[in-house]
Amino acid sequence: MRVLVVTAVAAERDAVCAAAEPCDGMTLPGGHELRRAAGLPVALDALAAGVGPAAAAAGTATALTAAALAGQPYDLVVSAGIGGGFSPGPGSGAPLGSVVVADAIVAGDLGAESPDGFVPVTELGFGTVVHRPDPALVRAVAAASGAAVGPVVTVSTVTGSADRAAELAERHPGVRAEAMEGFGVAEAAAAHGVPVLEIRTISNAVGPRDRAAWRIGEALTALTGAFRTLPGALTATAGPAPEPHHP
Numbered sequence: 001m002r003v004l005v006v007t008a009v010a011a012e013r014d015a016v017c018a019a020a021e022p023c024d025g026m027t028l029p030g031g032h033e034l035r036r037a038a039g040l041p042v043a044l045d046a047l048a049a050g051v052g053p054a055a056a057a058a059g060t061a062t063a064l065t066a067a068a069l070a071g072q073p074y075d076l077v078v079s080a081g082i083g084g085g086f087s088p089g090p091g092s093g094a095p096l097g098s099v100v101v102a103d104a105i106v107a108g109d110l111g112a113e114s115p116d117g118f119v120p121v122t123e124l125g126f127g128t129v130v131h132r133p134d135p136a137l138v139r140a141v142a143a144a145s146g147a148a149v150g151p152v153v154t155v156s157t158v159t160g161s162a163d164r165a166a167e168l169a170e171r172h173p174g175v176r177a178e179a180m181e182g183f184g185v186a187e188a189a190a191a192h193g194v195p196v197l198e199i200r201t202i203s204n205a206v207g208p209r210d211r212a213a214w215r216i217g218e219a220l221t222a223l224t225g226a227f228r229t230l231p232g233a234l235t236a237t238a239g240p241a242p243e244p245h246h247p
C-alpha cells in the first residue's frame, strides 16, 4: 500500500516522519520536496505543500500525477497537521493535544454571503463542499490513534472570534476541528480517484485569538504519535494484497 501524507509546513511533515525514520528526500517536478519513509509495513511519502487549500491542492495533485506517471500510484492520501479545536462537548469539539480523524472534510467558507447568511457553493449550483472518507477506514484509524471522529472544516481565514466560532459550529453540527488544507487535499485526491483521510492534532482553541495559549509542540508530538499507529491500522483494514495478474 502506498500512502501520500500532505502537511502544510515542514514542522508537520517532520513530525510525521519522526514516526517512520529514516525519511529520505526527493524532489518532485516543480520543486516540492517529498520525504519517503523506509521500513514501514506501508510505503509512506510525506509532502509539505504549503498553507491553505490552494497550495494543498496544487502540491497534492503534483505528487499524485508524478506517482501515476512513474507507474507507482498512491492508494491513499492523508491530509495531516495541527488544527484548531472547537469547544469540547459531547459528540463535538476537541481539546488541546487531542487527535481528530475527519468523517467529513468540509469546505467551511466556500460560498456566498447573503442577507439571510452564508450560502454554500453547492446551493449556488457549483461543485462540492464535502468529501466523506471511507467510514471503516476512519473508524480503524481513529481507534488505533485514540482519536475523536467528526467533521473538520477547511477555512481560508483562521477563526478569530467567538461569534465566528459559534457560526461555524451551528452550520456544521458535531464539528471537531478547523484547519486550512483538508478540503484542498481532498479535491485533488478525488480528481485522481484516490481515497482520502484527514488527521488533525489540536494546537489551539477555535475562537478569540490567544497566541499565548497555543500548544504547537504538544500538537506536533501528538501528530507523531498518531502516525506511529497509522501503518498498523491501514494494514489491518487493507486485507490481503491482490494476486498478481498474469494475462
Ligand SMILES: O=C(O)c1cccc(C(=O)CC[C@H]2O[C@@H](n3cnc4c(=O)[nH]cnc43)[C@H](O)[C@@H]2O)c1
Binding pocket: 008, 009, 051, 052, 081, 082, 083, 084, 085, 155, 157, 158, 159, 160, 178, 179, 180, 181, 203, 204, 205, 206, 209, 210
Ligand atoms: O494568528 C492567529 O491567530 C492564528 C491562529 C491559529 C492558527 C494560525 C495559523 O496561521 C496557523 C495556520 C496553519 O495551522 C493550521 N491551523 C492551526 N490552528 C488552526 C486554526 O485554529 N484554524 C485554522 N487553521 C489552523 C492550518 O491548517 C494552517 O496550516 C494563526
